[in-house]
Amino acid sequence: MALLSIQDLSIAFRQGGVERRVVDGLSLSVDAGETVALVGESGSGKSVTALSVMRLLPSPPVVYPQGDIQFAGQSVLHADERTLRGLRGNRIAMIFQEPMVSLNPLHNIEKQLYEVLSLHRGMRREAARAEMLSCLERVGIRNATRRLNDFPHQLSGGERQRVMIAMALLTQPELLIADEPTTALDVTVQAQILTLLKELKQELNMGLLFITHNLNIVRQLADSVTVMRNGQAVEHNSTQQLFAAPQHPYTRQLLDAEPEGRPEPADTQQAPLLKVDNLQVAFPIKKGLMRRTVGYHHALKSLSFSLHPGETLGLVGESGSGKSTTGLALLRLIASGGDIWFNNQPLHQWNRKQMLPVRRQIQVVFQDPNSALNPRLNVLQIIAEGLQVHHPELDAGQREAKVINAMEEVGLDPETRQRYPAEFSGGQRQRIAIARALILQPQLIILDEPTSSLDRSVQKQILALLKKLQQQHRLAYIFISHDLQVVRSLCHQVVVLQQGEVVEQGECEKIFNTPQQEYTRQLLMLA
Structure with missing residues (x-):
């Protein structure tokens, strides 16, 4: 008997007497110890299917016109709430796509992890703390003991995702549903997480339903693959067979959608649009009831570069290396040291009021589109707000x-x-965020992992769009990413960061072809 069996399943949203099907006639199964990858474009029905396995979608408006979902021979769609509570978290765990939304901003990491162990495994505080630290270290959180007291906003996007992965694994589930779990992770941590998932799958004989748009991960991790398009499964095959001889035209289209090409040469003879000299960011470490400053965490130690109109600078490195911190400092959203010159204007000397007219010229696309978009406004209002x-x-x-x-x-x-x-x-929300930045026709756009939540085919379209807009309007980009294939396709310059320090810096092609530092070579090898 399959651990998870989805049989001829249809999922629809019913509103005002109108029924719109988002999944139609889907069938797949996951055995104990097996990894099944579910791939397809944003909006193809992958996440809706995953949420339905745990019955996490509100009904109404969600209805199931036909089919069934069975876990260990028991129907999930017809189970009562008490039975579902026994399955959720205990026997079936899920890693959600957007960690900032899934983590409670009011509680520190220790409290949220302890809640899982207390509810599902009945552990006391001391034993639970040891288990939490062990799991955080396994998913690649550095200084885990100190980070337990941190709140979600104090972690980078990748670190938040690792906490979510740890939270799901703490219960040692029989089935793990992973919805884009490595989207926000750099390649080194991504490799660690994939190794960890393989180890746990063997240790626990755990089934894994892995939802992703990253076909490189599918090739490394999955035993079989189901390809979805517009709510339907267009192909199901073993991983080896699917990559060797894809049967459906859409599958072939996905496999051919890798980032390609190089950026058009930029004119570096003219005056730079942005000039940064010795940029530094340090966050105070406070302790005690009086919250006295006892030291500083140096998130960025010293960064200097020049950026010309029509040129792209890529910032790469592990989560927590200072990439997003650099972007926030350049936007003057956090305190920093050093000099920032934009159009020969000293932004580092300006206050909030002086910065307001410049905001239109420097736009940003944040890493997590769900937390960056106001849920109370519709898309027209969001994009038109600027x-x-x-x-x-x-x-x-x-x-x-x-x-x-x-x-x-x-x-x-x-x-x-x-x-x-x-x-x-998730991918569509990221495109809304990009449209909001583009509509003001800025001179500089800071792109913080703008394509991380997009499937490959849409990612390719967005990269082509960014290149086209850059040529048309001579836009300058600062492109923060852990996807080195995307960086090579778009960037003229690259800065490699590690724990706040510049490891290597220079022309993109030169660094990719002849990296000088071991850390850079390691990143390129894992890409």
Whole structure:
């Protein structure tokens, strides 16, 4: 008997008498000790299927017109709430796609991890603490003892994802559903996590349903693959057979959608748009009831570079290396030392009021689109918000026309502009965030992992779009990423960071072809 069996399943959203199917006639199974990968574009029905296995979708509006989901021979769709509580967390665990939304911002990491061990394994505080530290170290959290007291906002995106993975693994489940669990992780930690999942699968004889758009991970981890498109399974095959001889045209399209090409040469003879000299960021470490500063955590020690119009600088390195911190410092959203010159203007000397006119010229796309988009505003309001602030002379019709154009540019259907962020997939939400940044026609865009949540085919489209916009408007980009294939496709310069220090810096092609430092060679080897 299969551990998980999905039989001819259809999932629909019913609203106002109208039923819209998002999954249609899906069948797949996962055996104990087996890894099944579920791949496909954003909106293909992958995450909805995963959430349905644990019955986490509200019903109504979600209905199941046909089929069944069985776990260990027991129907999940027809189980009562008491039975579901016994399955969730205990026998079936899930790693969600967006860790910032899944972690409670009001509690530190220790409290959230202890809650899992207390509820599901009945452990006391001391024994639980040892188990928590062991699991955090296994998923690659450095200084785990100190990080237990941190809150989610004090961790990088990759570190938050590792905490989520640890939380799911603490219960030692029979079935683990992993929804894009390595999306926010750099290649070194990604390799650690994949090794860890393989080890745990063997130790616990655990079944694994792995949802991803990263086909390199599928090749390394999965025993078999189901490819979804528009809610239907278009191909199911063993991993080896699928990569060797894909049967469906859509599968072949996915396999061919790797980042390719190189950026167009930039004119570096003109004056730089952005010049940074000895940029430093340090966060105070506070202790005691009076919260006195007892030391400093140096998140970024010294960074210098120049960026010209039409040029892209890539920041690469592990989670916690200082990439996103650099972006926030350049935006003057956190305190920093050193000099930041933008269009010959000394931003490092300016206060908040002086910075306001420059905000239109420097835009940002954040790593986590779900926390960056206001859930109470629809897409039209979200994308047009910047126009209302910086272009108050435009009327509602003009703003809407610009929003429609921006949505078309990033591959979104303008007819969906009245919908809210929760009605979109993770990849679609990221495209909304990119459209919001583009609509103001800035000179510089800071892109913090902008393609990490996008499937490969859409990622390729977005990279082509960014290159096209760069050529049309001479845009400068600072591109923060752990995906080195994407970095090579888009960037002219690269800075490699490790624990806040610059390890290597220079022209992109030179660093990729002849890396000088061992850490850089390690990153390239794992890419």
